[in-house]
Structures are given as C-alpha cells and as structure tokens.
Amino acid sequence: MNINPVLLKELKVRMRGWRAAGIIALYLLILSMVALFIIYTTFMNPYGSTIDPQVSIGAYTGLAIIQFILIMFIVPALTAGAIAGEREKQTLDLVLCTRLRPISIITGKLFASTSQTLLLIISSLPIFSLVFLFGGISIKEIIQLFAFYIMTAVTIGCIGIFFSTCLKRTTAATVFTYGTLAFLAFGTIFIGVFYIRIVYQWDYKNFLPLLYTNPLVGFSSLLAGQFGYFGGGLDFFSIFYLGNPGSNPNTLNAIEPWVVNVIFDAVLSAVLLTLSAVKINPVRKSIFSYLKFRKKAKKV
Amino acid sequence: MMLSIRNLNKKYGRFQAVTDLNLEVSEGEIFGFVGPNGAGKTTTMKIMCGLLRSTSGEITLDGVDVISHSKRIKEKIGYMPDFFGVYDDLKVNEYLEFYASIYNIKGPARKKITDDLLELVDLGQKREAYVDSLSRGMKQRLCLARSLVHNPRLLVLDEPASGMDPRARVEMKEILKNLKGMGKTIIISSHILPELSELCTSIGIIDKGSMVISGSVSEIMQQVYSKKVIRIKVRDRLAEAELLLKEFPFVDKLVSGENTIQAGFEGDEEDMSRVLSALVTGGVPVVSFAQLDGNLEDVFMRVTKGDEE
Numbered sequence: 001m002n003i004n005p006v007l008l009k010e011l012k013v014r015m016r017g018w019r020a021a022g023i024i025a026l027y028l029l030i031l032s033m034v035a036l037f038i039i040y041t042t043f044m045n046p047y048g049s050t051i052d053p054q055v056s057i058g059a060y061t062g063l064a065i066i067q068f069i070l071i072m073f074i075v076p077a078l079t080a081g082a083i084a085g086e087r088e089k090q091t092l093d094l095v096l097c098t099r100l101r102p103i104s105i106i107t108g109k110l111f112a113s114t115s116q117t118l119l120l121i122i123s124s125l126p127i128f129s130l131v132f133l134f135g136g137i138s139i140k141e142i143i144q145l146f147a148f149y150i151m152t153a154v155t156i157g158c159i160g161i162f163f164s165t166c167l168k169r170t171t172a173a174t175v176f177t178y179g180t181l182a183f184l185a186f187g188t189i190f191i192g193v194f195y196i197r198i199v200y201q202w203d204y205k206n207f208l209p210l211l212y213t214n215p216l217v218g219f220s221s222l223l224a225g226q227f228g229y230f231g232g233g234l235d236f237f238s239i240f241y242l243g244n245p246g247s248n249p250n251t252l253n254a255i256e257p258w259v260v261n262v263i264f265d266a267v268l269s270a271v272l273l274t275l276s277a278v279k280i281n282p283v284r285k286s287i288f289s290y291l292k293f294r295k296k297a298k299k300v
Numbered sequence: 301m302m303l304s305i306r307n308l309n310k311k312y313g314r315f316q317a318v319t320d321l322n323l324e325v326s327e328g329e330i331f332g333f334v335g336p337n338g339a340g341k342t343t344t345m346k347i348m349c350g351l352l353r354s355t356s357g358e359i360t361l362d363g364v365d366v367i368s369h370s371k372r373i374k375e376k377i378g379y380m381p382d383f384f385g386v387y388d389d390l391k392v393n394e395y396l397e398f399y400a401s402i403y404n405i406k407g408p409a410r411k412k413i414t415d416d417l418l419e420l421v422d423l424g425q426k427r428e429a430y431v432d433s434l435s436r437g438m439k440q441r442l443c444l445a446r447s448l449v450h451n452p453r454l455l456v457l458d459e460p461a462s463g464m465d466p467r468a469r470v471e472m473k474e475i476l477k478n479l480k481g482m483g484k485t486i487i488i489s490s491h492i493l494p495e496l497s498e499l500c501t502s503i504g505i506i507d508k509g510s511m512v513i514s515g516s517v518s519e520i521m522q523q524v525y526s527k528k529v530i531r532i533k534v535r536d537r538l539a540e541a542e543l544l545l546k547e548f549p550f551v552d553k554l555v556s557g558e559n560t561i562q563a564g565f566e567g568d569e570e571d572m573s574r575v576l577s578a579l580v581t582g583g584v585p586v587v588s589f590a591q592l593d594g595n596l597e598d599v600f601m602r603v604t605k606g607d608e609e
Binding site for chain 2: 094
C-alpha cells in the first residue's frame, strides 16, 4: 500500500523536536486540571461525597466542552499555514512540479494536521476514562463524542486548508479560518435569533435549517441527546434551556441536529477539498476559459 | 526533438510576458537561456514544467503535449527554480528520500539513488545534516540532486549558480559537465555568460518576452559580428606582414600595435590557413596566429540593448 508521501513527510517533521510533545503536554495539562477541578469541587460538597452518576455526567460534560473548545482553537492554527506556509517558504513549486496530483498534496496536508489533532484527542482518553469511576456514561457515548470531535476537526481542517490554498499569507489564512468558524458558531445563532424574532415573531414551529451548520448546536444536541433530556429532535431553544426539554411536539421525532451537522460537515469537507485541489493546480483552466470553450462549441 | 516550443504567449493581465516564442532543443543538447531580468526566462521555464498555464502556443516534450499530459511530462522533467526554500527539521537524505517516494521509488533503490545523487553533488558527508544548516551553495547542489531523483531526460535549471561564491560556481559547473557527459538534455538560464558559452552547445537570447537570437555560440557570434577578427603576433618585420595581409581581399581594417596586427576577416578556415602560410613563406617570423574568441557578454549587451539607447 502506498502511503501519501506528503503525509509521511509532514508527520516526520511535525513530530520531530519538542514542539509536538509540548503541545500534547499542555493540552493534557489543561484537560487534567479541568477534570481534577470538577471532581474536587464535587467531593468538597458535603452532600456530594457519595458515588453519584451525576458527578460523572458533570465531569464528562465539562471535559467534553473544554476539549471541543480546544479543538476549535487548535485545528485552524495547525491547518491554515499548510499550503500558504509552503508558498511563503518557496517549497510549493518543488512539490507541484513532481508527479504528485494536487488532490494528494491537499489530502496529505489535511491528514497530517488532523492526525496531530487525532493524537491529542486519543491522548485525552485516559482523562475521560475517569468518568467511568462514577458510572453513568457508557463506551458508546464516548465513541459517539469522539467521532463527532474527529468529524468537526476534519471539517475545520478543510476550512483551514481551503483558505490556505486561496490566500498567499499564513496570517490571512488563519484570520479567515477563525472568522469562518466564528460565523458558523455564533453568526448562525445571531441570524437564527434575528430570523425567529422578525419572521416568526417568536412563534416558530421547526428547527431553523441554518442552525444545522452550527458546530456548537451539533455538539450541544449530541450531549443533550446522550443524557436523554430530549426525545431525539429538539428545537432551537431547547438546546440552550436544558431544563425544558423538547416542549415542541413538532420536533420530537425529527432527526437529531448533530447527525445533520455531521452530514453537513462531510459534504462541506468534500466540497472544500475539491475546490482546494482545483485552486492549487497551476495549470487549471479558469472558469472564463471554460465558458469561452462552451460558447465556441455551441457555435460549431 | 526533445523540446519544441511554438508561438508561445503568456499574458499577466495586460502585461505580455512572452511573445510568440519559438524554440527547439535536441536530445543531449545543453541550451543556454540568456536574457536580462524580467525578459521572460522564468515564465517560459515554468510553462515548460507545467507550473504555469500559457495564454496560447504549444509546447511538446519528446512529442508529448505539456499541457494535456502534465503528469507524464513531470516524469521526464527535472526542475530547479531560481528561488526555493527547504523544509525545516528534515535531514539531507530524508529530503531526497521524500522526493524519491513521490516517484514511487522504494526500499533499497531509494537509498541507492539518494546515496548516488549525494555523491554526484558532493554532499555525501552531509547526508545526516539538517537541510536548514547547509550553506547556500550546498542547498543549490541539493536542489539539483532533488531535480535528478527520478532520472529525468530533461533538466530545466533556472539560474542554478545565482548567489554562489566563485568556488561554488566552479563546483556547480563541474556537476553540469558531468550531467552533460551522462547525456542529459539541459536548459539552463544564467547571467554568468562566459560560463554558458563554455558549457552550452546552443544559446537563445530572450528580451522583453521575445527570442532575439538563437543558435550555436559560434553561429550567434557570426550573426552578431559580421566579421571574424584575427590577431597576429610577429617577432619583427611588422610592415612586411601588413603588406602581405593587404593582398588578400577578405582581410581588412588592419590595426597594428607593438609587434601585433588585428584584422577583420571574412573568409573561412581554408582562407585563414592560406593567410598564415603566405606570411610564413613570405619570411615573416609569426609568433602566434589566432581568431579572437567572441565575447558572449558583448553579444548579450548588443542584442538586448533595445530601447535603452
């Protein structure tokens, strides 16, 4: 089996030296401190010192949220410089003039960055396993959560790679990647609230489709669904009002937002990867020349 | 024909970088691509290597169209750009092994190619050093080795000796001579013109995107200078030598110095030997008799002066 040479080279370079070990150490330190803080505050509570599944759910939710936030911050930093950095270092032409296809260069870069994220996610498993001490969380839920992490990391990676391909500077690519992420995470909620306020006058019936693109909504719905607060589908506000689950009967049997979010992520990733591969190809035909060709062909 | 370029044009917006460029390079030839900065050398080379799309025109390599078969073409071309970077945290042998792996060269073959190439560019003792720690000249040689990793038939070298000190230039020239001996077809752009005239079998001078003149070095000299120049040094009897030379219709513009005569000459080699034997049989003590070598730098200045004057 031929392993992508760009992926192999990137992994070798990225894992060499103290930087990779330092990132993992810092990452695990933050997660461990969060886990210890949650467990410590629970046991300091005179009424919470007995073994209670609520402790594990609290610790699990806390760790899951912190890990999700860390992924949202780390992946853009790892991917936004993937192609723009090669351009800045003047190494891109050397790879482009080889027989390697543009899509192989893009996927090699993407998988190298996401592998590093994957390593962080997997290395956090022992910390997550702390929640098993108290019960209340199953393996299936952990697997679901980690699969969601990986899909989100790949999507953010694809956004980073796309901007890295389109923009010449790593800084610009990083800013645009964080900007897009901020729009997906907060911009869509802002538009959602505005839309519900103006169009539905608060009398909304269904989950707003735009919010399916929101990683925070997908993540919240996954956690909410895992603890059985909602009957699968949930409306916009029930995500945020955890104590008032699924009050809208129209949404009770709807598909869960995190599932749609994962499907959206997969489609978006495929589109962005294809566009990046087209963009990086130095001898690609421009859309204008393609249209000219179509016009000529029609005349003939 | 190894490389054939027909009516190549490249526009960047409104700026015409290359205009109707035609070029043919045969197998085993070393073609020197000469021109001032911004003349269109790098643009043409990048189009050849599939790193840039031409606006119009046709390039074929070994009979295969460069644009429509870019993957096949890239197996046959080795490209060394004028500016390039290196990867941090990668050792010299790992750098070459990375490029070898791209061409699906595996196992012992990969190691052998890496070792052979490092030997060729005289970097064998640096195989475990980090690429970033190499001097500029060493990096240039490593980049040349990189371009050879898949044993290409055509090498496109864009200013391979730029920024090198004199010793590194001599080393690079030696490597290129070795490659010439190995039968590689090489297209090389450079500003170090005397070195090109020594190395290249043919030369093309490009200015403002157009090929001004191309051919073998001697052909170009003949095209640029209408006459050859011969220089004769005598021990004495300078006046008699001048009189003898004036008898030949293809010798003119005699300029005499201390025991030397420089004259314009329009004949061929046979005529030249007739002049020499006439001088010797006429009793002139000839110390040396030689055709002056054309100076490529001078040719370059003449044909590329354009609108500056």
